Amino acid sequence: MNLPIAGVAVDPFLLILLGFTVGVCGGFFGVGGAFMVTPALNILGFPMPYAIGTDMAHITGKSLIASSSHHKLGNVDLRAGAILVAGTFPGIELGARVVMKLEELGTVEPVIRWVYVVVLIGIGLLMVKEQRRIKRCIKMCGPDKCELNNMLDQQSFSKKIQAIKLKPMIKLPVSGVEEISFWIILVVALTTGFFAGLLGVGGGFIRVPALIYLIGMPTTVAVGTDLLEIFFSGAYGTLSYAAKGRVDVIAALVMLLGAAIGTQIGVIATNYVRGYKIRAFFAATIFLSALSVLLKQFNAGLAATVLLLSTAVLMSAIIIGSMINVKLQEKRVESEEYL
Amino acid sequence: MEASFNLLVDLHKSNHLMYAFASLALMMGAGVILSSISAFVLNLLGIKLEKRRREEY
Numbered sequence: 001m002n003l004p005i006a007g008v009a010v011d012p013f014l015l016i017l018l019g020f021t022v023g024v025c026g027g028f029f030g031v032g033g034a035f036m037v038t039p040a041l042n043i044l045g046f047p048m049p050y051a052i053g054t055d056m057a058h059i060t061g062k063s064l065i066a067s068s069s070h071h072k073l074g075n076v077d078l079r080a081g082a083i084l085v086a087g088t089f090p091g092i093e094l095g096a097r098v099v100m101k102l103e104e105l106g107t108v109e110p111v112i113r114w115v116y117v118v119v120l121i122g123i124g125l126l127m128v129k130e131q132r133r134i135k136r137c138i139k140m141c142g143p144d145k146c147e148l149n150n151m152l153d154q155q156s157f158s159k160k161i162q163a164i165k166l167k168p169m170i171k172l173p174v175s176g177v178e179e180i181s182f183w184i185i186l187v188v189a190l191t192t193g194f195f196a197g198l199l200g201v202g203g204g205f206i207r208v209p210a211l212i213y214l215i216g217m218p219t220t221v222a223v224g225t226d227l228l229e230i231f232f233s234g235a236y237g238t239l240s241y242a243a244k245g246r247v248d249v250i251a252a253l254v255m256l257l258g259a260a261i262g263t264q265i266g267v268i269a270t271n272y273v274r275g276y277k278i279r280a281f282f283a284a285t286i287f288l289s290a291l292s293v294l295l296k297q298f299n300a301g302l303a304a305t306v307l308l309l310s311t312a313v314l315m316s317a318i319i320i321g322s323m324i325n326v327k328l329q330e331k332r333v334e335s336e337e338y339l
Numbered sequence: 340m341e342a343s344f345n346l347l348v349d350l351h352k353s354n355h356l357m358y359a360f361a362s363l364a365l366m367m368g369a370g371v372i373l374s375s376i377s378a379f380v381l382n383l384l385g386i387k388l389e390k391r392r393r394e395e396y
C-alpha cells in the first residue's frame with residue numbers, strides 16, 4: 001500500500017496487526033501505546049516526525065473508542081478526568097521546556113533515557129512489592145478475603161492523602177472517594193504531565209499507577225479515566241503535528257481498523273480479570289519497556305524495538321487468554337449448576 | 340475510497356491547517372463508526388460489553 005503523504009509503501013496488514021495488538025494493551029492498561037507504535041512505524045519506514053504524528057492521530061481514534069467503552073462500563077470518573085486534562089497540559093509544556101534546556105546543554109538523550117529507566121523500574125518495583133503481599137495474603141486467606149485485605153491495605157496510603165484537608169475538597173463518587181483535595185489531583189496531573197512532556201510519551205504508564213496508589217481509584221476506573229485524558233492530549237497532538245503536515249491520516253485510519261477491535265477486547269477483558277492481575281501484567285510490561293530503553297541506551301535500537309513489539313504481542317495474547325479462561329470457567333460452573 | 344484518499348493528499352499539499360482539522364474530524368468520526376461496528380462484530384462472537392458484578396480489587 002502506497003502512502004503518498006509520508007512517502008512510504010507499507011503492507012496494510014502489518015499496520016492493522018500493530019493497531020490490534022497495541023489496541024488490546026491500550027484498552028486493558030489505559031495507555032496510548034506511543035512508546036510501542038512510534039518506533040514500530042519508524043522501522044516500517046516512516047520518518048520519525050511522521051511516525052509520532054501518525055501515532056498521535058491513531059491514539060485519538062483509539063482512545064475515543066476505549067474511553068467511550070469504559071464509560072459504558074462505569075469506569076470513567078468525569079470529574080477527576082476534567083481536572084486531569086486541565087493539569088496535564090501545563091505539565092507537558094513544563095516537561096517540554098526542560099527538554100529544550102537539556103538540548104541546549106547537549107545532554108538530552110542520555111538524561112531522558114536514564115530518567116525513563118529509573119521511573120519505569122520505580123513504578124514496576126512498587127507494583128511487584130504489592131503483588132508479593134497479595135500472594136502472601138492469598139496463601140493465608142484465599143482469593144476473596146485477600147482482595148478485601150489488599151483493598152484496605154492499598155487504600156491506606158491514598159487514605160492518608162485523602163485526609164489532607166486543603167480546600168476546595170471534592171467528591172469522586174465514581175471512584176468511591178468520599179473527599180479529596182482538588183489541589184492533590186491537580187498536582188498528580190501536573191507531575192504526570194511533566195514526565196509525559198519530559199519523556200515524550202503519553203504518560204499513561206505513570207498516570208494509571210498514580211491514580212490507583214495516590215488518589216485511591218479502583219484499577220478499572222483509573223484505566224478508563226486515564227484513557228479520557230489520553231483522548232484530549234492525543235487530539236491536541238494530532239492538531240499540532242497535522243498543522244505541520246506530519247500526520248499520515250490514511251495510515252492512521254488503517255491502524256484504527258485493527259485498533260477498534262483490539263481496544264474493545266482490551267476494555268472487555270478488564271471486566272473479567274481482577275484488578276491485582278491487571279496490575280501484575282502492567283508491572284511486567286513496564287519492566288520489559290525499561291529493558292528496551294536500556295538496550296537503546298547501549299546502542300541496540302533494533303533489539304529494543306523488537307523487544308517492545310514482542311511485549312505488545314505477548315501481552316495481548318495473555319490478556320485475551322485470561323479473558324477466554326474466565327469465560328470457560330464460568331461456562332463450566334453454569335453447566336455444573338444446570339446438571 | 341481512492342478519490343477521498345486523493346482529496347486528503349491534495350489537502351495535505353495545499354493547506355496544512357485545513358488538513359489538521361480534517362484529520363482530527365476524520366479520526367474522531369472513524370472512531371465512533373468503528374466502535375459501533377467492532378462492538379457489533381464482537382457481540383456476534385459472544386464477546387459482549389456489559390457490566391458484570393465482581394469485586395473491584
